[in-house]
Amino acid sequence: MSVRVAFASRSSRVGMALCAVGIVALAAAPFWGGRDDLALLSEVYAYVALASLWNLLAGYAGLVSVGQQAYVGLGAYILFAFAILAGISPLWAIPLAGIIAAGVAIPVAMLVFRLRGHYFAIGTWIVAEVFRLLAAQISVLGGGSGISLPAGLIIAIAPSRQLRDFIEYWIALALVVVILALILLLLRSRYGLALKAIRDSELAATCNGVDVMRTKFLVYIVTAAGTAMVGALIFLQRLRTSPDAAFSVNDWTAFVIFIAVIGGLGRIEGPIIGTVIFFVLRQTLADLGTFYLLMLGVVAILVMLTAPKGIWGLVVDRLGWQVFPLERRVVLDERSAARAPMAATDGR
Amino acid sequence: MVWINVILQGVLVGGLYAMFAAGLSLIFGVMRLVNIAHGDLIVLAAYLALVVTETLGIGPLASLILVVPLMALIGYALQRLVLNRTLGDDLLPPLLVTFGLSVIIQNGLLAVFTADSQKLHAGNLEVATVRLAEGVYVGALPLLQFIVAVAVIAALQFLFYRTPLGRAFRATADDPAVAQLMGLDNRHVFALAMAVSLAVVAIAGVFLAIRADFDPSQGPARLIFGFEAVIIGGLGSLWGTLAGGLILGVAQAIGAHLDPGWQVLAGHIAFLVILAIRPEGLFPKVRT
Amino acid sequence: MPESPLLAVRQLDAFYGDLQALFGVSIELATAEAIAVIGANGAGKSTLLKSIAGLLRARRDAIAFDGVPIGGIPAHDVAARGIALVPEGRGLFASLSVEENLLIGGQLKRSGPWNLHRIYELFPVLAERRRLPSTALSGGQQQMVAIGRALMSNPKLLLCDEISLGLAPIVVRDIYARLPTILGERVSVVLVEQDIVQALKVAERIYCLQEGRVALAGAAKDLTREAIAAAYFGV
Numbered sequence: 026m027s028v029r030v031a032f033a034s035r036s037s038r039v040g041m042a043l044c045a046v047g048i049v050a051l052a053a054a055p056f057w058g059g060r061d062d063l064a065l066l067s068e069v070y071a072y073v074a075l076a077s078l079w080n081l082l083a084g085y086a087g088l089v090s091v092g093q094q095a096y097v098g099l100g101a102y103i104l105f106a107f108a109i110l111a112g113i114s115p116l117w118a119i120p121l122a123g124i125i126a127a128g129v130a131i132p133v134a135m136l137v138f139r140l141r142g143h144y145f146a147i148g149t150w151i152v153a154e155v156f157r158l159l160a161a162q163i164s165v166l167g168g169g170s171g172i173s174l175p176a177g178l179i180i181a182i183a184p185s186r187q188l189r190d191f192i193e194y195w196i197a198l199a200l201v202v203v204i205l206a207l208i209l210l211l212l213r214s215r216y217g218l219a220l221k222a223i224r225d226s227e228l229a230a231t232c233n234g235v236d237v238m239r240t241k242f243l244v245y246i247v248t249a250a251g252t253a254m255v256g257a258l259i260f261l262q263r264l265r266t267s268p269d270a271a272f273s274v275n276d277w278t279a280f281v282i283f284i285a286v287i288g289g290l291g292r293i294e295g296p297i298i299g300t301v302i303f304f305v306l307r308q309t310l311a312d313l314g315t316f317y318l319l320m321l322g323v324v325a326i327l328v329m330l331t332a333p334k335g336i337w338g339l340v341v342d343r344l345g346w347q348v349f350p351l352e353r354r355v356v357l358d359e360r361s362a363a364r365a366p367m368a369a370t371d372g373r
Numbered sequence: 374m375v376w377i378n379v380i381l382q383g384v385l386v387g388g389l390y391a392m393f394a395a396g397l398s399l400i401f402g403v404m405r406l407v408n409i410a411h412g413d414l415i416v417l418a419a420y421l422a423l424v425v426t427e428t429l430g431i432g433p434l435a436s437l438i439l440v441v442p443l444m445a446l447i448g449y450a451l452q453r454l455v456l457n458r459t460l461g462d463d464l465l466p467p468l469l470v471t472f473g474l475s476v477i478i479q480n481g482l483l484a485v486f487t488a489d490s491q492k493l494h495a496g497n498l499e500v501a502t503v504r505l506a507e508g509v510y511v512g513a514l515p516l517l518q519f520i521v522a523v524a525v526i527a528a529l530q531f532l533f534y535r536t537p538l539g540r541a542f543r544a545t546a547d548d549p550a551v552a553q554l555m556g557l558d559n560r561h562v563f564a565l566a567m568a569v570s571l572a573v574v575a576i577a578g579v580f581l582a583i584r585a586d587f588d589p590s591q592g593p594a595r596l597i598f599g600f601e602a603v604i605i606g607g608l609g610s611l612w613g614t615l616a617g618g619l620i621l622g623v624a625q626a627i628g629a630h631l632d633p634g635w636q637v638l639a640g641h642i643a644f645l646v647i648l649a650i651r652p653e654g655l656f657p658k659v660r661t
Numbered sequence: 662m663p664e665s666p667l668l669a670v671r672q673l674d675a676f677y678g679d680l681q682a683l684f685g686v687s688i689e690l691a692t693a694e695a696i697a698v699i700g701a702n703g704a705g706k707s708t709l710l711k712s713i714a715g716l717l718r719a720r721r722d723a724i725a726f727d728g729v730p731i732g733g734i735p736a737h738d739v740a741a742r743g744i745a746l747v748p749e750g751r752g753l754f755a756s757l758s759v760e761e762n763l764l765i766g767g768q769l770k771r772s773g774p775w776n777l778h779r780i781y782e783l784f785p786v787l788a789e790r791r792r793l794p795s796t797a798l799s800g801g802q803q804q805m806v807a808i809g810r811a812l813m814s815n816p817k818l819l820l821c822d823e824i825s826l827g828l829a830p831i832v833v834r835d836i837y838a839r840l841p842t843i844l845g846e847r848v849s850v851v852l853v854e855q856d857i858v859q860a861l862k863v864a865e866r867i868y869c870l871q872e873g874r875v876a877l878a879g880a881a882k883d884l885t886r887e888a889i890a891a892a893y894f895g896v
């Protein structure tokens with residue numbers, strides 16, 4: 026009887042097939058949706074990406090940061106700086122934002138990793154505040170009041186507004202797909218096993234020879250790069266940046282955390298479900314203004330207190346579904362299973 | 374002479390920061406909880422004082438008689454009804470729940486009081502000055518605020534180390550399970566700690582509101598100042614927290630003197646420098 | 662067996678998550694009686710005491726104290742009813758001084774024979790060291806603080822979890838020499854020990870636990886060494 030280790034399960038095979046269909050349908054959105062639809066979907070993608078990155082950071086590596094707005098804002102300012110000061114195409118500035126943010130994240134990590142737990146969280150926030158205040162000092166980029174992207178640079182992306190919308194939409198979709206795929210690959214790699222060991226018990230992981238610090242460091246840098254690219258794209262679509270908007274703790278951290286927790290931490294599907302719930306809430310309660318944000322806080326607290334694994338955690342517990350094939354499962358080889366039907370049930 | 378005044382201003386403001394920090398430090402010490410909504414609760418206290426002064430027609434300092442017990446009550450209820458359920462090995466639940474509270478308080482205040490800035494008026498106290506030496510004058514209000522801050526820290530120190538309640542706080546912090554064997558109900562002890570924390574928050578909130586304009590968005594910055602003071606001073610030491618507040622205040626005052634835009638930045642930089650060279654803080658509590 | 666027991670444990674099961682540590686354990690204890698619970702490492706002795714003290718979940722009627730079912734009620738409630746536990750490993754509060762540790766034991770303010778003065782009389786060495794942090798004491802002295810702290814609540818029932826653990830024989834003898842004074846105040850005692858020789862000197866009756874079950878019970882004088890050894894090691 027031969028046994029092998031596999032990632033896929035029936036639900037995940039169905040899930041991946043649905044994903045592929047979904048991505049194709051979404052890629053075709055410019056042909057079936059209006060301008061507002063594209064804008065909304067782009068925003069959804071940005072939040073899925075930010076929440077997935079935060080989930081990787083906090084849900085897997087246990088690095089509960091409340092300062093990821095540092096990298097959203099950094100990405101935005103790198104894009105505007107390259108575009109305005111060096112005339113580099115905003116599209117090229119997006120990957121540059123990722124690379125530079127990774128470089129910036131190294132010394133930052135060396136500093137904030139000196140703090141543990143909750144103190145790490147607020148430490149990251151202070152770093153983000155430092156970034157925000159520094160950004161407000163850059164007078165060539167508008168200082169405290171911010172700056173708009175010059176028209177010439179916008180037109181350089183594509184001559185017509187429609188085409189620009191399409192390009193930016195596709196980039197947003199591509200970015201979130203790539204980020205999700207990279208997270209999936211990372212979690213399936215050797216580092217993924219280490220991360221899951223850390224998630225389950227940091228002490229046990231250390232005892233089993235996982236270099237916990239190194240793994241955490243790596244995850245911090247990778248998320249910083251991803252977050253900065255998303256930030257660059259968000260503000261490219263907004264065409265305007267300001268320190269308060271780009272480094273907003275509520276927009277880029279509080280909501281992102283709520284999304285990740287409501288959807289379900291430590292699972293890839295969680296942030297996606299969470300983002301959908303977030304936007305459904307927002308579209309239905311938007312008229313209520315500040316009351317909507319208040320409701321969001323209440324929902325997040327209730328989910329944390331009553332279903333700490335989030336909505337997707339409930340689904341997994343009840344139904345055992347997983348869309349993204351992550352868990353390693355021991356399965357019997359089909360042919361040997363046919364020959365040894367008695368053992369087939371043990372193999373599950 | 375200019376610099377003496379700058380540093381003096383910083384020291385006096387630092388007292389306020391120490392008050393922000395003391396409540397934060399207290400609950401972290403007792404139950405390892407970092408309350409992200411701490412700053413928003415300070416602002417909430419300021420609004421409570423606003424309502425009390427306007428409805429009763431009394432001064433802001435007199436309003437403390439009502440605001441302090443009210444905030445303590447809110448703290449007790451908050452801990453019993455919500456926060457106790459988040460405590461455990463996992464640090465995410467308390468973080469997320471207090472983050473949620475922060476958003477709720479901010480937007481609740483926004484809905485009720487709008488984004489307009491408000492101020493509490495303390496009459497003559499605001500303009501009176503005290504002459505400390507030739508050419509060195511300080512405002513009566515900042516001086517009073519500083520004296521109150523030192524008194525608050527001293528009172529907390531006394532509570533923590535000289536009273537049965539403080540003993541219960543320390544015992545529960547050391548070992549919550551064994552503390553229960555002594556007949557201490559953890560949920561009650563934690564709630565009392567939060568009540569004390571928010572009583573201090575109430576005092577800090579009222580002084581904040583007399584000193585400058587306030588609006589619903591100011592909470593997070595107060596949380597950060599308090600946090601910086603705690604870390605600069607060193608965890609677990611109340612006098613260290615006072616020193617941390619003063620250092621932060623002086624750093625900000627120096628920054629502001631060089632360029633008004635650098636005030637807060639200078640405080641953050643001081644914090645990061647201390648974190649880099651002395652991560653345990655300047656006056657950490659040494660366990661004998 | 663006593664007529665109306667002070668403590669009656671009936672068919673107690675205890676769990677750590679999915680792991681069952683006690684299986685239908687029943688024990689009884691009369692007022693002013695001392696019993697010993699013995700058993701090998703991992704037999705479930707500490708689990709039994711923790712269940713009685715309210716630190717672990719239990720069926721409500723699995724534990725009755727003074728005729729009142731108390732199984733699974735919060736530990737601080739159990740303490741208020743007059744049950745004090747000297748936990749395994751002593752569990753002193755590190756940031757409290759010796760005297761503060763004793764005072765916190767007395768914070769329930771139950772009336773009775775024990776107070777600071779009496780504790781210092783029982784353990785004079787603690788009086789000299791009352792200002793020191795509890796961690797600055799020797800192991801034996803720390804154990805005295807733990808016992809004194811439990812007595813400060815004037816319990817009707819004192820549960821002692823391996824008070825001889827890690828102490829030199831002479832220190833153990835010294836501590837055991839004070840037990841008659843404690844028993845003289847009509848407090849009931851459950852002594853958990855691995856070292857049976859000490860326990861047998863004080864206890865009138867013995868329960869032997871083995872893998873979470875009562876393997877043997879009886880009056881100390883009626884049990885042969887062979888019977889105890891058999892129950893202890895499960896041979």
Ligand SMILES: Nc1ncnc2c1ncn2[C@@H]1O[C@H](COP(=O)(O)OP(=O)(O)O)[C@@H](O)[C@H]1O
Nearest residue numbers: 677680682700701702703704705706707708709
């Ligand atoms: N905190 C715990 N979590 C899980 N299992 C435990 C825990 N404490 C004890 N156990 C298990 O319960 C059983 C009984 O333990 P315990 O009551 O401590 O034994 P004893 O005190 O007799 O040495 C043992 O198998 C032990 O491994």
Ligand SMILES: [Mg+2]
Nearest residue numbers: 706707708749
């Ligand atoms: Mg034991």
